[in-house]
Amino acid sequence: MSTNYKKIAVAIDFSAQSLKALERAIKVTKEYGAILQIVNVVDTKTFGSITAYDLKYADKMKEQHLQKIEKLKEQALAAGVNEVEAIVKMGSPKELLTSLPEVELIILGATGLNQFEKMLIGSVAERIVRHAACDVLLVR
Numbered sequence: 001m002s003t004n005y006k007k008i009a010v011a012i013d014f015s016a017q018s019l020k021a022l023e024r025a026i027k028v029t030k031e032y033g034a035i036l037q038i039v040n041v042v043d044t045k046t047f048g049s050i051t052a053y054d055l056k057y058a059d060k061m062k063e064q065h066l067q068k069i070e071k072l073k074e075q076a077l078a079a080g081v082n083e084v085e086a087i088v089k090m091g092s093p094k095e096l097l098t099s100l101p102e103v104e105l106i107i108l109g110a111t112g113l114n115q116f117e118k119m120l121i122g123s124v125a126e127r128i129v130r131h132a133a134c135d136v137l138l139v140r
Contacts, residue, residue, distance in 0.1 A: 003135070009037040009103045011093070011128075014068060017109025021139040022072060025107040026079045028137070035083045037103065038072050040065045041093040062088050094127040100134075107137045 010025035012018045022038065029036040042061045066088045073086040089096050097106065110125050129136050 005032045005034045005104045007035045007037065007103050008105045008107060009039050009100050011097050011106065011108035012038055012040045012069065012072065015109060021107050021109045024139045026076050026081055028107065029081050035085065036076055036081050037085045037087055038069050038076065039087045039097065039100065040069050041096050042088065042090045043093055044090050045092055058090055062090055093124045097128050098131040103134055105135045105137060106132055107139060110138045110140050
């Protein structure tokens with residue numbers, strides 16, 4: 001049975017692995033003529049104590065990440081993807097990436113920025129593989 005993906009998401013944390021995943025996502029998206037969502041999640045759990053002192057910190061991070069994601073969006077459009085959505089959310093990557101609406105395929109790097117995760121399959125990647133309601137493609 002062949003699947004025709006209409007909406008593909010790629011998870012970006014700006015690590016080398018996630019940028020490889022973006023390259024693969026661009027190829028797959030073009031092949032299917034799909035919509036590409038470039039998704040970044042500002043992991044607010046990693047700086048929870050900071051936000052208690054500076055409530056604007058998370059918003060600043062979100063704005064910085066959105067600027068970077070917009071550049072990746074331009075890269076995907078220049079590579080020939082017809083429609084690209086740039087999304088930055090705040091919260092837990094493990095939870096938000098497994099609940100993307102209407103996404104039929106999630107593409108992500110096998111590991112992310114966390115040094116410990118590089119030894120094994122990343123904990124975010126593992127959670128997505130186990131809990132996503134759609135197909136998942138891990139890129140090494």
